[in-house]
Every structure is written in C-alpha cells, then in structure tokens.
Amino acid sequence: MEGRRYYAGAMSGSLATRIKAIRQTAGLNQTEFANRLGTTQSTVARWEKGAEPSGPMLHAIARVASTTVERLMGTDDLASAAADQIPVVGYVGAGAAVTPFDDYAPGDGMAFVERPPFVSGRAVAVEVKGDSLLPVAEDGWRLVYTGEQTIVEDQVLNKLCVVQLSDGRLLVKRLMRGSKPQRYHLVSTNAPIMEDIEIEWAAPVRAIIPQ
Structure with a gap:
C-alpha cells in the first residue's frame, strides 16, 4: 500500500515535479532520497530543477514509487494512444494507384x-x-x-489487396490467379482487368473506414 501512496500523489506535472513529489510523499529530504537511490544530494537537486536522470536512475526512482519508467516519464498514455491510431501514408487515385506521401516517413502520416x-x-x-x-x-x-x-495465395487470392508490381507501382486490386505460373489477374471495380501481372507482394485490405 505504501507504493500506492507514492503513485497516487506523484504522477502529474513535469518529470522534475514528479521526482520531487515522489521524494516528498516518501517523507525524505534530498540527502535521504539520494542515499536511497545510491546517488548524491546535488544530483537529486539537479533532477528537481529539470535535469533528466540516467536510465538506471529512472528505474531506481520508479521502484521507489512502485510504478513504471513509462508512467514516471509520462509516456505510457502516449504509447497507448499511438497503439490505437493508424497513420494515413498515401492515397489511392486514378486507376486505383497508391501514391505515398513523400513528406512522411514510414510509420508517420498526414493523418491518423x-x-x-x-x-x-x-x-x-x-x-x-x-x-x-x-x-x-x-x-x-x-x-x-x-x-x-x-504472395501466399491462400492469404491473398480473391481478396482486395494493396499490391506492389515488379515495376514498383502500388495498386489496390482484387487478386485472382493468372493463366501463367506466378502471374496474377488484377481486377478493378470500374476499370479493365490487368491480366497475368507479375507482383512483388500483396497485403490484404483489413478494413474500409467511411469518412
């Protein structure tokens, strides 16, 4: 229950504010807190003025507060939010071709x-x-x-997929088995079928989200 006391009162504000609150909630002055962590009073004073502790010290402080480093740093909510968001990294335009957003690195996007x-x-x-x-x-x-x-066929055949062709183009097509080995027919909803096309890979569309 002691750890819960630290946790409840000390996890708001900046990192410096959190560290100071953890120390005060534990009933320790800076020297006593430093001794608990195996460091010096001057180091604790720097932390409480905004200096960031080293990785091992962050873990030690988190143990005192019976919490996690992520919670101590205030990044747990951000990580959770990021896990619930998917970046929009391009658009599907004429001919169902995918155009990436060149200004965004993989994993980022103009929207989520x-x-x-x-x-x-x-x-x-x-x-x-x-x-x-x-x-x-x-x-x-x-x-x-x-x-x-x-290109495992039982995962992509007869499914709407994002497909990369051998020439590097990205298209959104329904993948069908072609008439030649390792070739595929790419079926559009409103365009002619592309027959016996060589592809690099296909990724099935998992969801269509209306706006």
Missing part, C-alpha cells in the same frame, strides 16, 4: 485513423481520392492494411 478492434500488429492506411474504387469505397474513405506483405 482509429484502429479497428480486429486489426492487430503494424498497420497503415491509404485515403481514397475520387471514384477509383466505387462502389467499394467512396472519396475520402480510408483503406487499412497490415505489414503482412506476401
């Missing part, structure tokens, strides 16, 4: 969508532009797909 409860692991989304995917998806809708880039 809420992660559907049935989508786990690494996932990204692309935004539909225009009528390229009608009637499956309308302008502004988002398609979510995961990092499971594969």
Whole structure:
C-alpha cells in the first residue's frame, strides 16, 4: 500500500515535479532520497530543477514509487494512444494507384485513423481520392492494411489487396490467379482487368473506414 501512496500523489506535472513529489510523499529530504537511490544530494537537486536522470536512475526512482519508467516519464498514455491510431501514408487515385506521401516517413502520416478492434500488429492506411474504387469505397474513405506483405495465395487470392508490381507501382486490386505460373489477374471495380501481372507482394485490405 505504501507504493500506492507514492503513485497516487506523484504522477502529474513535469518529470522534475514528479521526482520531487515522489521524494516528498516518501517523507525524505534530498540527502535521504539520494542515499536511497545510491546517488548524491546535488544530483537529486539537479533532477528537481529539470535535469533528466540516467536510465538506471529512472528505474531506481520508479521502484521507489512502485510504478513504471513509462508512467514516471509520462509516456505510457502516449504509447497507448499511438497503439490505437493508424497513420494515413498515401492515397489511392486514378486507376486505383497508391501514391505515398513523400513528406512522411514510414510509420508517420498526414493523418491518423482509429484502429479497428480486429486489426492487430503494424498497420497503415491509404485515403481514397475520387471514384477509383466505387462502389467499394467512396472519396475520402480510408483503406487499412497490415505489414503482412506476401504472395501466399491462400492469404491473398480473391481478396482486395494493396499490391506492389515488379515495376514498383502500388495498386489496390482484387487478386485472382493468372493463366501463367506466378502471374496474377488484377481486377478493378470500374476499370479493365490487368491480366497475368507479375507482383512483388500483396497485403490484404483489413478494413474500409467511411469518412
């Protein structure tokens, strides 16, 4: 219960404020707190003025407060929020071609969508532009797909997928078995079929999110 006392009263404000609150809630002056942690009073004073403790010291302070380093640093809520968000990293335009946002690194995006409860692991989304995917998806809708880039046929055949061609283009198509080995027909909702196409990988669309 002592640890809960530290935790309840000390986890708001800046890191410096949290460290000071942990020390005060424990009923320790700076020298006593330093002795508990195996450091010096002057070091504790610097922490309480804004200096950041080293990794081992952060763990030691967290143990005193019976909490986690993430909670101490105030990053646990951010990590949880990030896990619930999926970055929008490109758009699907004319011909169902995917155009990445060049200004954003992988894992980032110009916007985020809420992660559907049935989508786990690494996932990204692309935004539909225009009528390229009608009637499956309308302008502004988002398609979510995961990092499971594969050509294992039982995972991708007859499914709407984000597909990378051998020439580097990214398309959103329904994948069908082609008439030649390791070739596929790419079926659009409102464009001619692309027949016997060589692909690098396909990632099934896991969710379509209306806007």
